[in-house]
């Protein structure tokens with residue numbers, strides 16, 4: 001297939017040791033042979049921008065949380081074969097975090113020195129407002145001007161299971177091209193629909209997935225690393241996520257963003273129309289544990305009311321409680337409380353307990369002081385609400401900063 005790009009093809013290359021730069025270079029070379037090669041698909045002399053997933057300030061790439069530096073070095077070197085004027089590695093990390101710290105902690109400064117690529121914190125630049133599909137949630141979205149003006153934009157996420165979106169791979173990674181406020185708004189309005197709408201107006205020229213170390217379980221940051229030792233690539237973001245789901249043993253029909261993309265006519269989701277190049281799915285497939293363990297509230301004083309919630313709010317709450325415990329906060333010290341999720345949950349109204357309605361499905365309780373908005377609310381926002389109730393300082397600032405009404 002060398003030199004014969006198929007618009008809806010997704011290439012997969014399986015290796016053995018994703019921590020060996022020389023092996024990853026060879027894998028990347030094979031991957032680009034299947035989809036390109038680089039000299040053919042990337043115009044000479046152009047400005048290439050690569051957007052990894054760097055959503056932590058600590059060194060966490062070996063845990064499968066972030067796009068790794070070995071992958072990134074091999075990708076930049078492959079792109080440089082096309083003779084670009086410049087290669088930029090750019091990110092606008094998660095709310096409350098610092099992109100430069102994420103670069104520094106995860107070996108990106110060394111990658112920049114070794115390759116001559118430039119690191120760019122997108123928050124230092126301008127953002128442009130672009131219209132999203134009519135009748136949708138967002139109406140418009142502010143996206144980095146650097147991304148919009150790149151001659152060739154490569155989306156380079158790490159595939160993971162995710163408590164709110166089943167999986168996170170190419171489609172969701174585009175959220176990291178927006179402002180802090182947009183990221184909050186996505187969670188506030190409805191995360192999956194919001195980032196799917198972003199995908200309708202922002203289309204990378206190429207998606208290259210770092211499946212060297214992926215993540216299963218409580219993703220995006222509390223799961224277990226999976227040494228998948230695989231790379232995947234394709235031009236169609238929806239097709240890439242569809243194949244990534246299959247590789248992870250997830251039926252694409254379980255992934256809300258892929259269902260929404262289908263409804264919106266975005267990309268190629270029909271597997272019959274996607275040609276898999278390189279290693280067949282069955283050679284790489286490794287079923288991932290989902291982020292959907294049951295929420296067990298074994299704290300006597302807490303009543304958990306679930307009224308037909310989807311998985312995301314209970315999952316987020318479970319992750320939030322786990323993070324509090326990991327921070328040394330004993331849940332035994334929680335006051336008497338009721339936590340409600342889902343459209344059918346009804347609080348007792350009892351005056352002798354604190355009530356925490358969680359998620360937009362509980363909007364009828366938005367007048368209550370401990371209401372946590374979002375669909376789903378970010379786990380850190382749920383955690384901060386519980387911290388505040390326990391008299392512990394919030395980690396991510398006042399709740400009013402996250403309420404977009």
Ligand code: SF4
Pocket residue numbers: 308309310311312313341342343358359360361362374375376377
């Ligand atoms: S607010 Fe409702 S629909 Fe949204 S994530 Fe929570 S339970 Fe699901």
